[in-house]
Amino acid sequence: MSADASRLPHELPLGRLEAFSDGVFAIAITLLVLELGVEEGAGAHLLHALLHEWPAYLAYFTSFLTIGVIWLQHSAITGALRTADGTLYRLNLLVLLLVGLLPFPTRLLSEFIGERDPERVAAVVYGLTLLALALALTAFVRYAAEHRRLVKDEVEADAVEAALLHSPSLVLYGIGILVSLLLPTVGVALYLASAVYRGLPARTVHRLLWRR
Amino acid sequence: MSADASRLPHELPLGRLEAFSDGVFAIAITLLVLELGVEEGAGAHLLHALLHEWPAYLAYFTSFLTIGVIWLQHSAITGALRTADGTLYRLNLLVLLLVGLLPFPTRLLSEFIGERDPERVAAVVYGLTLLALALALTAFVRYAAEHRRLVKDEVEADAVEAALLHSPSLVLYGIGILVSLLLPTVGVALYLASAVYRGLPARTVHRLLWRR
Amino acid sequence: MSADASRLPHELPLGRLEAFSDGVFAIAITLLVLELGVEEGAGAHLLHALLHEWPAYLAYFTSFLTIGVIWLQHSAITGALRTADGTLYRLNLLVLLLVGLLPFPTRLLSEFIGERDPERVAAVVYGLTLLALALALTAFVRYAAEHRRLVKDEVEADAVEAALLHSPSLVLYGIGILVSLLLPTVGVALYLASAVYRGLPARTVHRLLWRR
Amino acid sequence: MSADASRLPHELPLGRLEAFSDGVFAIAITLLVLELGVEEGAGAHLLHALLHEWPAYLAYFTSFLTIGVIWLQHSAITGALRTADGTLYRLNLLVLLLVGLLPFPTRLLSEFIGERDPERVAAVVYGLTLLALALALTAFVRYAAEHRRLVKDEVEADAVEAALLHSPSLVLYGIGILVSLLLPTVGVALYLASAVYRGLPARTVHRLLWRR
Numbered sequence: 001m002s003a004d005a006s007r008l009p010h011e012l013p014l015g016r017l018e019a020f021s022d023g024v025f026a027i028a029i030t031l032l033v034l035e036l037g038v039e040e041g042a043g044a045h046l047l048h049a050l051l052h053e054w055p056a057y058l059a060y061f062t063s064f065l066t067i068g069v070i071w072l073q074h075s076a077i078t079g080a081l082r083t084a085d086g087t088l089y090r091l092n093l094l095v096l097l098l099v100g101l102l103p104f105p106t107r108l109l110s111e112f113i114g115e116r117d118p119e120r121v122a123a124v125v126y127g128l129t130l131l132a133l134a135l136a137l138t139a140f141v142r143y144a145a146e147h148r149r150l151v152k153d154e155v156e157a158d159a160v161e162a163a164l165l166h167s168p169s170l171v172l173y174g175i176g177i178l179v180s181l182l183l184p185t186v187g188v189a190l191y192l193a194s195a196v197y198r199g200l201p202a203r204t205v206h207r208l209l210w211r212r
Numbered sequence: 213m214s215a216d217a218s219r220l221p222h223e224l225p226l227g228r229l230e231a232f233s234d235g236v237f238a239i240a241i242t243l244l245v246l247e248l249g250v251e252e253g254a255g256a257h258l259l260h261a262l263l264h265e266w267p268a269y270l271a272y273f274t275s276f277l278t279i280g281v282i283w284l285q286h287s288a289i290t291g292a293l294r295t296a297d298g299t300l301y302r303l304n305l306l307v308l309l310l311v312g313l314l315p316f317p318t319r320l321l322s323e324f325i326g327e328r329d330p331e332r333v334a335a336v337v338y339g340l341t342l343l344a345l346a347l348a349l350t351a352f353v354r355y356a357a358e359h360r361r362l363v364k365d366e367v368e369a370d371a372v373e374a375a376l377l378h379s380p381s382l383v384l385y386g387i388g389i390l391v392s393l394l395l396p397t398v399g400v401a402l403y404l405a406s407a408v409y410r411g412l413p414a415r416t417v418h419r420l421l422w423r424r
Numbered sequence: 425m426s427a428d429a430s431r432l433p434h435e436l437p438l439g440r441l442e443a444f445s446d447g448v449f450a451i452a453i454t455l456l457v458l459e460l461g462v463e464e465g466a467g468a469h470l471l472h473a474l475l476h477e478w479p480a481y482l483a484y485f486t487s488f489l490t491i492g493v494i495w496l497q498h499s500a501i502t503g504a505l506r507t508a509d510g511t512l513y514r515l516n517l518l519v520l521l522l523v524g525l526l527p528f529p530t531r532l533l534s535e536f537i538g539e540r541d542p543e544r545v546a547a548v549v550y551g552l553t554l555l556a557l558a559l560a561l562t563a564f565v566r567y568a569a570e571h572r573r574l575v576k577d578e579v580e581a582d583a584v585e586a587a588l589l590h591s592p593s594l595v596l597y598g599i600g601i602l603v604s605l606l607l608p609t610v611g612v613a614l615y616l617a618s619a620v621y622r623g624l625p626a627r628t629v630h631r632l633l634w635r636r
Numbered sequence: 637m638s639a640d641a642s643r644l645p646h647e648l649p650l651g652r653l654e655a656f657s658d659g660v661f662a663i664a665i666t667l668l669v670l671e672l673g674v675e676e677g678a679g680a681h682l683l684h685a686l687l688h689e690w691p692a693y694l695a696y697f698t699s700f701l702t703i704g705v706i707w708l709q710h711s712a713i714t715g716a717l718r719t720a721d722g723t724l725y726r727l728n729l730l731v732l733l734l735v736g737l738l739p740f741p742t743r744l745l746s747e748f749i750g751e752r753d754p755e756r757v758a759a760v761v762y763g764l765t766l767l768a769l770a771l772a773l774t775a776f777v778r779y780a781a782e783h784r785r786l787v788k789d790e791v792e793a794d795a796v797e798a799a800l801l802h803s804p805s806l807v808l809y810g811i812g813i814l815v816s817l818l819l820p821t822v823g824v825a826l827y828l829a830s831a832v833y834r835g836l837p838a839r840t841v842h843r844l845l846w847r848r
Contacts, residue, residue: 521697
């Protein structure tokens with residue numbers, strides 16, 4: 001056993017997984033602003049030019065909220081963990097790969113909304129990225145929940161999986177993608193609604209929906 | 213109660229809120245430099261071209277100082293907290309949404325100062341962003357101050373709210389926006405003055421103003 | 425001795441080396457997305473234009489995985505350390521210099537794959553950067569392993585060096601570079617394979633190869 | 637006294653100053669890579685085009701090393717501190733303002749080396765930024781050294797100031813700027829030499845110079 005302990009530990013520090021993830025989340029969410037701007041020579045009618053860029057703001061807001069909410073869930077999950085291992089690190093890298101990729105479909109969306117055919121492609125690509133991200137996050141959570149030794153003693157493993165209930169709804173994204181094929185702007189509205197819904201505190205949502 | 217404790221905690225780690233915020237603040241403040249540059253073919257008269265870009269430096273400095281001061285206040289506030297919860301996370305995301313957005317109106321400002329009509333639009337948009345940021349920060353502080361369990365035992369809740377006195381003056385930004393409608397450069401000077409004023413230590417300000 | 429202790433410590437905090445490295449790794453891995461995009465006026469055939477950009481996705485994925493795996497190894501190594509010193513800081517800066525540089529050859533690769541001559545240059549430059557990075561990481565690990573006082577008491581120094589076995593294979597990169605001179609795309613495939621191989625958990629690799 | 641303790645603390649957390657600084661340093665050092673690239677249509681003679689970009693690599697390396705060394709000194713200094721206050725936060729913001737600015741003169745340098753007149757302007761602007769950065773770092777160190785309560789008990793205040801001996805030599809930068817007025821490339825070589833000199837461990841420098 002002491003021979004075991006002398007090897008590089010199988011357990012990897014949770015702190016660095018969190019720090020690195022915070023970095024990638026923070027950068028991806030802040031890079032989104034680079035997509036905002038007005039066309040050359042917009043000076044003459046700047047206000048008009050700014051209003052004309054509404055798809056870019058919509059895409060910015062949707063992606064910002066999506067990344068923000070996923071970061072929030074990521075924090076809640078790692079906050080319930082005690083330690084990490086190599087596989088969790090790798091699943092986390094997969095989540096970050098897709099978080100880091102999101103500015104690209106965001107750019108497509110903000111550039112092509114309003115142009116009939118490309119708008120459809122952009123909305124579907126955007127939805128596929130969200131779906132892949134939701135799948136990666138689900139794998140991350142499930143792996144943690146199934147490996148009791150990663151979870152803090154005082155947390156029940158079901159609680160970690162229960163977090164999935166609030167986590168990105170795979171079904172919703174599937175529907176969003178299908179809708180985007182026919183009505184791209186409605187599809188994007190669905191993605192946004194999903195982020196807003198998850199962005200609201202669970203109790204607030206509950207109160208709004210049931211205690212009317 | 214132990215059933216309660218077994219759920220994902222309602223309290224979320226303050227450390228990650230701070231780390232993620234530090235990331236977004238640091239990136240937004242550093243991205244500002246990407247707006248600096250000289251026009252193509254400026255080589256022949258580089259010194260002249262550099263001096264000609266003064267609005268860009270002014271905008272860089274104003275935004276840098278504004279973000280820096282808000283980060284300073286954010287640090288002081290979270291330093292008085294014991295823990296965080298989901299709502300504080302969400303209010304923090306709102307603050308970060310606007311911090312992350314600031315490079316965009318900064319770009320507008322640095323591009324259009326000196327061009328009569330667009331300058332006005334840019335200065336107003338810039339001021340509106342600052343106002344929204346101040347409102348978000350106020351909501352963040354007020355929520356913390358009103359939830360005693362988030363605050364460290366040794367800190368009085370009033371002290372957290374008192375921090376608002378030094379915090380971005382909503383009135384000042386309101387005035388800045390109105391002034392910008394008529395005299396855009398004066399409006400920008402007001403935004404800058406506000407950041408400089410808050411950037412100076414409170415005691416220094418006091419000494420400069422009263423102990424002359 | 426107390427005079428010694430009063431100087432700025434020879435030991436430098438490991439925490440900041442980790443935090444700064446996490447920052448550079450996170451930024452380099454996230455900046456890669458800025459290279460993705462479609463050409464001007466691609467709107468008419470967006471799907472086609474997107475598919476046409478496959479070299480950019482390949483380069484993105486290869487670089488993302490490479491940086492991710494190196495970060496993973498970096499974490500495992502610093503997790504076995506107790507403290508750092510000035511030389512380790514400097515060797516770490518060398519690693520980060522090359523990590524921060526990687527987006528540049530990535531951009532070359534994604535731009536020139538498919539163009540006969542430049543493709544060769546881009547693949548060789550990319551491989552040389554990977555080789556230099558592997559050498560820097562090896563120097564970093566070896567220095568730590570040879571300075572017992574930097575390593576945690578409970579970790580055997582051999583264990584730190586053993587980590588090199590899983591670390592970037594210098595030989596493989598050498599072969600990749602030579603192959604790139606003749607068959608650039610095969611060379612790139614080798615770089616990717618190396619990252620994928622190291623990206624899989626050691627046990628998974630073992631099972632796939634030997635327990636068939 | 638308890639009334640005092642109930643206010644927002646005059647002491648600000650050192651940890652966040654370090655985390656935010658690490659962020660800005662890491663981003664500034666990594667953004668430098670965005671300046672690297674080859675001109676449009678360079679494909680035909682990519683190797684030649686790459687070699688032709690040597691000023692960009694020189695500027696990248698000089699700025700990377702400069703930021704890296706300043707980060708190293710910053711780490712050593714904050715490692716000797718116990719806590720921070722508002723003024724130290726503000727002096728730190730000044731250091732970060734100039735660190736965040738450095739990519740701009742770096743860009744000027746990499747663009748204009750080799751073009752006679754602009755090269756001189758670029759080299760002087762670059763030197764002035766380094767000088768301002770060195771002055772800001774000096775103010776940061778001196779403030780810490782003069783406020784005993786910020787320094788760890790086990791560290792002598794002189795030790796903190798002694799760190800300045802290894803810190804950016806103001807005189808050297810002054811000379812570099814003057815030389816740049818006449819011989820810009822020699823001036824840049826001086827800036828680089830200064831970073832390399834400080835980048836080497838003090839003991840190595842000592843051995844190289846005296847124990848020959």
